[in-house]
Amino acid sequence: MKRPQSVIISTTLILTMLITGCQSTGSSSKEDANKSNIQVEESGFPIVKEPITLNVMAPGVGKAEWKDMETIKDYSEKTNINLNVTSPPQADFSTKLNLAFASGDLPDVIFAAGSDLKSSMEIDYGSQGTLVALEDLIDQYAPNLKKILDENPDIRKSITTPDGHIYSLPYLTREDTGIWPIGPLWYNGDWLKALNVTELPKTIDEFYELLVRFRDEDPNGNGKKDEIPLSDVKLTWTKQWLMSPFGIKTLDIEENDGKVRYTPATEEYKAYLQFMNKLYKEKLLDQEVYSQSEDQKKAKGQNNQVGVFQEYYSFFMSGKTEEEALDYPMWQPLTSEYSKEPVVPISPRITRGSFAITSKCLTPEAAIRWVDYLYSDEGFEYFNQGPEGVLWNYETNDAGEKVKVFKDNIDPAKGEEERGKITPDYSVMTPGYRRTLDPIKADKNDPESKFSEFIKKETEEKITKYGEVPFPLVYLTREEQDKVAASATDLKTYVEQMEAKFIAGVEPMENWDKYIKTLESMNLKEYVDTYQAAYDRWAKSE
Numbered sequence: 001m002k003r004p005q006s007v008i009i010s011t012t013l014i015l016t017m018l019i020t021g022c023q024s025t026g027s028s029s030k031e032d033a034n035k036s037n038i039q040v041e042e043s044g045f046p047i048v049k050e051p052i053t054l055n056v057m058a059p060g061v062g063k064a065e066w067k068d069m070e071t072i073k074d075y076s077e078k079t080n081i082n083l084n085v086t087s088p089p090q091a092d093f094s095t096k097l098n099l100a101f102a103s104g105d106l107p108d109v110i111f112a113a114g115s116d117l118k119s120s121m122e123i124d125y126g127s128q129g130t131l132v133a134l135e136d137l138i139d140q141y142a143p144n145l146k147k148i149l150d151e152n153p154d155i156r157k158s159i160t161t162p163d164g165h166i167y168s169l170p171y172l173t174r175e176d177t178g179i180w181p182i183g184p185l186w187y188n189g190d191w192l193k194a195l196n197v198t199e200l201p202k203t204i205d206e207f208y209e210l211l212v213r214f215r216d217e218d219p220n221g222n223g224k225k226d227e228i229p230l231s232d233v234k235l236t237w238t239k240q241w242l243m244s245p246f247g248i249k250t251l252d253i254e255e256n257d258g259k260v261r262y263t264p265a266t267e268e269y270k271a272y273l274q275f276m277n278k279l280y281k282e283k284l285l286d287q288e289v290y291s292q293s294e295d296q297k298k299a300k301g302q303n304n305q306v307g308v309f310q311e312y313y314s315f316f317m318s319g320k321t322e323e324e325a326l327d328y329p330m331w332q333p334l335t336s337e338y339s340k341e342p343v344v345p346i347s348p349r350i351t352r353g354s355f356a357i358t359s360k361c362l363t364p365e366a367a368i369r370w371v372d373y374l375y376s377d378e379g380f381e382y383f384n385q386g387p388e389g390v391l392w393n394y395e396t397n398d399a400g401e402k403v404k405v406f407k408d409n410i411d412p413a414k415g416e417e418e419r420g421k422i423t424p425d426y427s428v429m430t431p432g433y434r435r436t437l438d439p440i441k442a443d444k445n446d447p448e449s450k451f452s453e454f455i456k457k458e459t460e461e462k463i464t465k466y467g468e469v470p471f472p473l474v475y476l477t478r479e480e481q482d483k484v485a486a487s488a489t490d491l492k493t494y495v496e497q498m499e500a501k502f503i504a505g506v507e508p509m510e511n512w513d514k515y516i517k518t519l520e521s522m523n524l525k526e527y528v529d530t531y532q533a534a535y536d537r538w539a540k541s542e
Contacts, residue, residue, distance in 0.1 A: 250263060
């Protein structure tokens with residue numbers, strides 16, 4: 001039998017309300033939704049024959065109001081779905097969202113909430129019926145997202161709550177840098193060249209030896225012993241990479257071959273602390289690592305005093321140009337007796353809470369179709385860069401290639417700021433499937449960015465190749481959340497305090513057993529067991 005191409009959704013709304021298909025009416029009764037003639041098409045545009053309005057709540061980033069964004073205007077014309085958007089400032093969004101749930105004065109759609117729509121809220125409000133279960137709607141009305149979930153079962157498992165339902169849609173990324181959990185470590189390329197280093201260290205011992213050379217051989221060439229081989233602020237980011245040679249992917253709960261462990265209580269972590277204490281004692285690690293600010297660290301970098309450092313891009317620290325940054329290589333993952341093969345942490349590249357439909361919405365079919373376009377290649381590009389003629393136009397370069405070029409009235413130097421005025425896909429985790437897009441160029445004959453290709457190659461060879469997700473994105477039940485809430489805070493605070501003491505030598509490593517006993521007194525076993533149960537449930541789910 002041929003599948004129907006539209007569905008009729010009925011409501012008791014009078015004729016004037018036919019233009020507000022998902023607008024809040026104070027009732028979400030299924031009975032009340034059985035008497036109107038709103039048609040939701042299962043494919044193509046427009047999504048509905050007659051215009052409707054969705055009430056949306058989304059964080060505001062201050063560039064422009066949604067109603068003034070050309071991408072939203074154009075998409076409304078495509079879909080026949082208008083948006084009535086409430087957009088409190090990003091800093092206030094969590095509070096406003098909580099108040100909306102508490103009062104029951106909810107929008108039809110919650111957009112780009114991200115972590116502000118907590119997993120506990122999904123579970124609680126989903127079980128109460130306040131958030132709509134989306135899995136059946138995805139199967140029928142979201143072919144782009146359904147394809148992604150079918151091809152990536154781990155994504156489906158990571159957005160499915162313990163009761164078996166999906167209450168929010170994710171922000172997904174497959175951009176070149178999307179796999180980074182944080183910005184990488186970088187080597188000072190000028191120092192490598194000065195010391196004639198042609199091959200990067202591949203073991204923890206070789207890394208140590210290079211740091212010694214950085215300290216002793218005046219690689220910045222100023223005749224002073226002012227070199228700092230390794231620098232950071234409190235090791236907050238650097239440790240994410242330097243724990244990996246010791247077989248640790250995160251300083252918390254980690255899964256290996258189905259077994260969950262708390263890494264700060266392992267012998268591997270003890271070995272990491274001993275190594276970092278050695279660097280600190282020998283002045284291979286910045287002596288101001290626990291006292292300096294981010295600005296002070298960067299000032300050292302721009303004064304050519306730092307050999308290895310963490311940053312999103314190396315030129316954020318070095319002050320170099322993109323072209324000069326091509327000589328600053330990404331850190332090569334290391335091995336040791338604790339990790340015979342290189343391994344580094346990677347991001348699961350999933351952010352939950354990017355799109356949810358509430359029980360106020362009378363046409364969830366239209367809402368899910370509206371967002372599904374953003375999970376297609378075409379839809380993501382459209383929502384990210386806007387329609388042709390707004391920010392950019394197609395032009396043919398001298399090589400006969402069709403490229404996107406900023407319009408004459410757009411300053412390319414302010415291109416990103418201008419983009420934030422035409423689309424809400426700016427500075428927030430919007431729903432969709434993000435890929436690396438061809439950039440909009442200042443001139444049609446501008447060459448491709450060498451730096452972009454450099455980043456892609458370095459990432460593939462040094463992160464993607466060796467990457468493992470430390471722990472999947474799981475949901476905890478309400479009971480599990482109650483079990484781990486207090487322990488999580490106590491453990492994190494204590495571990496951070498003791499890490500600094502062990503590395504700086506304030507606390508001798510002979511007190512390791514005492515440290516372990518303190519961790520155990522903080523309900524460590526229950527903490528690990530709870531996450532083991534959550535992981536087992538995630539692994540077995542479909």
